[in-house]
Amino acid sequence: MIGAGIIGTACARELALAGVRVTLVDRAGAAGATTAHGEGNVLVSDKGPGPELRLAQFSRRLWPEVAGDGTEWQAKGGIVVATTGEGARELTAFAAAQRAAGVRAEPLDPAGLASAEPYLTRDVTAAVHYPDDAQVQPAGAAQALLDAALGEGATLLPGCEVLGAEVSGGRLRAVRTTGGTLTADLFVDAAGPWAGALSRSLGAPIDVRPRRGEILVTTPLPPTVFHKVYDADYVGAVGGDAAELQASAVVESTPAGTVLLGSSRRAAGFDERLQPEILSVIAERALRLFPCLSGVPVMRAYGGFRPYVADHLPIIGPDPRLDGLWHATGHEGAGIGLAPGTARLLTDLITGRTPEVDAAPFRVDRPAVLRRGAA
């Protein structure tokens, strides 16, 4: 397993539980990359009917059973609000389609909304409650998954970077690493936003690119935000084109009392430099929902690189060009939520069990994944 983020640790756990001997390698320590630079929303609300929603629903069912101590699992529910007439029509239609696909999506009237979120703006044109939205503390969740994997006999090699492949007879036999050569029957690429670079170094490039996102953290407050609250534009931003800056408000509180305000989406390579105007946009969006937070100090900003695939679907399955290489990556802004489902699906495919969700939409052999000139 190459990469010990949320995806690598979840997959290691599931494979180890299925009796597979797993070695997890990461060039840094576990859970320090994208998994420690995002939020921990486990969402069904932001996904329209389709394969990603099915994987999300499956994953959401699995989360409570994999969530152990330290994951800060909270099934607090989400509320999506629209603030314009146009937004209200879109949200209402979107929620109806989701209900048809089995999502609990309950319209809230103004009184219901006011009692659910007393500090939210009253300038709301429509609101929908999603009781199944939840959150975890991502790094803690990855640690719990890692501990479970290690408990099942998996091993972790931190500080071990995969540099290249040893291929013979069309099969990946071993990988060269900074810690020597590692042989295995199967290799899983779980390198997150670096999956593009890793797959290139293994000779089987896939097109996964970084999509930068930033988050603001306030000083700890008395309880002010009770659910995960998003503006309806969130839905548009998730699906949108990578290049231009997008930001939609996602507001949530953490058990420590801080409020997290997310998040932006833009293609900027692996450029980590802070851009104040992006933080301004996030703040402005969040204040539209919670004007009362205007005087609250922001004490921190951080950001990470979502592993982005042009068709917005993760990549889960064997590489058709190189036997022995599998991929579990490209989860963009939903890797935390989708981790348990991804791990179960991958394990089912590897061990020959029939998966509970259709794996075909996530196959490697798709135009968006194998397109030429893959970055």
Add this chain to the structure above:
Amino acid sequence: MTRHVVVIGAGPAGLGAATAAVRAGARVTLLDSADQAGGQYHRMPPDAYEARRPFRICESERCDWWPGAAVWALERRDSGPPRVHVVRGPDADGDGRRRCVLRADALVLAPGAHDRVLPFPGWELPGVVTAGAAQVLAKGERVAVGGRVLVAGTGPFLLPVAASLLDVGAHVLGVLEAGTAGALLRGWTRRPWELTGQAGKGAELAAYAARLARGRVPYRTGRGVVEARGDGRVEEVVTARLRGDWSVVPGSEQVLTVDALCVTHGFTPRLELPVAAGCALLDGFVAVDEDQATSVPGVYAAGEVTGIAGAPAARAEGVVAGWTAGGGTPGRLGATRRRRDEGRAFASRLAAAHPIGRRWAGWLRPDTIVCRCEETDYGTLRDAAASRLDARAVRLGTRAGLGPCQARICGPTLAELLDTNPHHRPIAWPIRLGELANPPAEPKEGT
């Protein structure tokens, strides 16, 4: 066109930089989050101001002086020095602040340092204060932090603090320097000639020592406070003899009744702005060359962010930085550079004479709080550090360093325990959401 130099911090280093940049022909914007210029050294109460004439540079026509202006972010661009994002108010933490952005041809970073305190059991009790806070209270408000006070830690700062406490009527039970006499002597006397230019400092320390002697305050080396106890407030402290590595000599513990304890373990440079600018660090300080240039083109650093050597050295560094940043003829300022070099030599001697003992963590118990904001204890951190998680994941899991002070207090300790960079704080100064949401007009050049 006239060069525009932005100087961040108006302590001795920043004032020196602004003065020299103006002299070199540049136009300067000098800003500080404080509402008075002068930095740490001059931060004193209103009645003490009378004795001080206003800093002349702040009245210069070529220098725009912005008090109450905090730099909250530095924005790195593809070319040129970073843009300086400021919240400026009547006061740096008050209402009605405005956002502005400054574009400069060169930046001088002079944000100084703050007190460093190592944790020990009970250090979070009320009545345990940093030496800096005690000093400001004594010199500023003429108030002693307590009646029976012990001063402990390491470094030359112990003496002036004890002296100021005596001056405001406190009973100072003693000054405990954790460094052993041997280490102090080795550090101070290896190259005596380096001290010539700092003779003033030596005399200052001697005067403090005399003041303590008059007050019959014992000064002991190789001894430190390893625990503070009390019910809701410090009531007694446990001191112990320390070896060269600061491990405790068993059986040497003594209990003292106190109502306040002042601690200092030196200073931590304020590195968030240099780190945000992308400056390379060396041994925990900003790396600078002969002209105070950092690794980032157009960005200079001066004062305690480059080494702890006292106010005169900080000023000399500032002068060199400002002169170069302002476009002054290279190579000039021989005398100032010599003073600067003597200051640097003094700084490295200070560091040598007052090292932090490697084994200090031996004082800690599993339930000792390390991060006061989030109340993360030592045991939790040690377990998490052993888990082979990435240091960032450990901090998220334990919340150590994630509270309101953003690891400004516990950062150096976390860095030792977890091997992290505690200075990565892209938001260098808290900014309100409402302020952030109102972007400033187009970046302006100068004011």
